Amino acid sequence: MMSHPIDPELMNEAVELLREAGRITLGWFGSDDLSVDRKEDGTPVTDADRAAERYLRERLAELHPDDTLIGEEEGLSEGTSGREWVIDPIDGTKAFTAGVPLYCNLLAMTDRHGPALGVINLPALDETVYAGRGLGCFCNRRPARVSRTEDLSGAILTTSGYEAWSDEMLRRAKSAGFQLRTWGDGYGYALVATGRVDVMVDPEAARWDLEPMSVILSEAGGCFTTLTGEVDPSGGSGVGSNGLVHDRVLAVLSGSGT
Numbered sequence: 001m002m003s004h005p006i007d008p009e010l011m012n013e014a015v016e017l018l019r020e021a022g023r024i025t026l027g028w029f030g031s032d033d034l035s036v037d038r039k040e041d042g043t044p045v046t047d048a049d050r051a052a053e054r055y056l057r058e059r060l061a062e063l064h065p066d067d068t069l070i071g072e073e074e075g076l077s078e079g080t081s082g083r084e085w086v087i088d089p090i091d092g093t094k095a096f097t098a099g100v101p102l103y104c105n106l107l108a109m110t111d112r113h114g115p116a117l118g119v120i121n122l123p124a125l126d127e128t129v130y131a132g133r134g135l136g137c138f139c140n141r142r143p144a145r146v147s148r149t150e151d152l153s154g155a156i157l158t159t160s161g162y163e164a165w166s167d168e169m170l171r172r173a174k175s176a177g178f179q180l181r182t183w184g185d186g187y188g189y190a191l192v193a194t195g196r197v198d199v200m201v202d203p204e205a206a207r208w209d210l211e212p213m214s215v216i217l218s219e220a221g222g223c224f225t226t227l228t229g230e231v232d233p234s235g236g237s238g239v240g241s242n243g244l245v246h247d248r249v250l251a252v253l254s255g256s257g258t
Contacts, residue, residue: 005134022123052089092185108211118212137220153177160184
């Protein structure tokens with residue numbers, strides 16, 4: 001486990017806040033009246049995204065007024081405490097708008113010691129995976145651990161989609177013998193943290209998509225890096241694994257292991 005454990009009450013607070021944000025999104029989930037707008041980058045956004053982020057920002061500002069807030073929809077609110085909260089109100093908006101129950105809400109906090117807590121909430125599945133630095137990883141209050149898979153052949157590798165995969169990277173993954181699936185977005189990392197799959201890969205992702213993952217996977221006994229091996233949620237890509245296969249996965253995907 002990481003050093004400098006955080007206050008368990010802070011972790012529990014974050015879980016409850018995100019679960020409430022998830023309940024807000026369920027009010028729109030599967031609705032025939034859901035309207036989908038397009039942001040400047042072409043990605044979808046809905047009233048559910050905006051409402052969930054607004055709730056989280058307002059509550060965090062009340063509880064921790066000196067903390068910095070960073071959200072996908074509303075950007076940066078600068079604080080002075082040295083702590084940062086990163087919000088993704090709906091990760092998997094495409095799944096959400098299609099009525100697929102694998103979307104999630106994400107919340108993370110960092111402090112002067114680094115990643116401090118991370119929460120992945122899956123409101124339509126009534127499942128929450130979360131971790132606090134030095135406290136362990138949990139799924140609905142029960143301890144969560146990564147798998148013990150050691151062989152790449154037969155290991156389950158999931159991803160959000162294959163649009164961002166190069167033909168060569170996909171060919172190498174197939175040749176390595178992975179079972180390839182698309183249980184993606186934050187749900188894929190939740191599956192890794194709870195031992196249900198072995199690897200999750202995001203060739204392209206934003207900081208708010210990835211910020212919770214390093215502390216969640218570390219506390220679950222696994223590993224999180226970019227495709228090039230840095231522990232950096234702002235690095236533009238993400239690979240989460242059980243740790244036992246991590247270096248070999250990176251080598252396969254980069255071509256250095258072939």
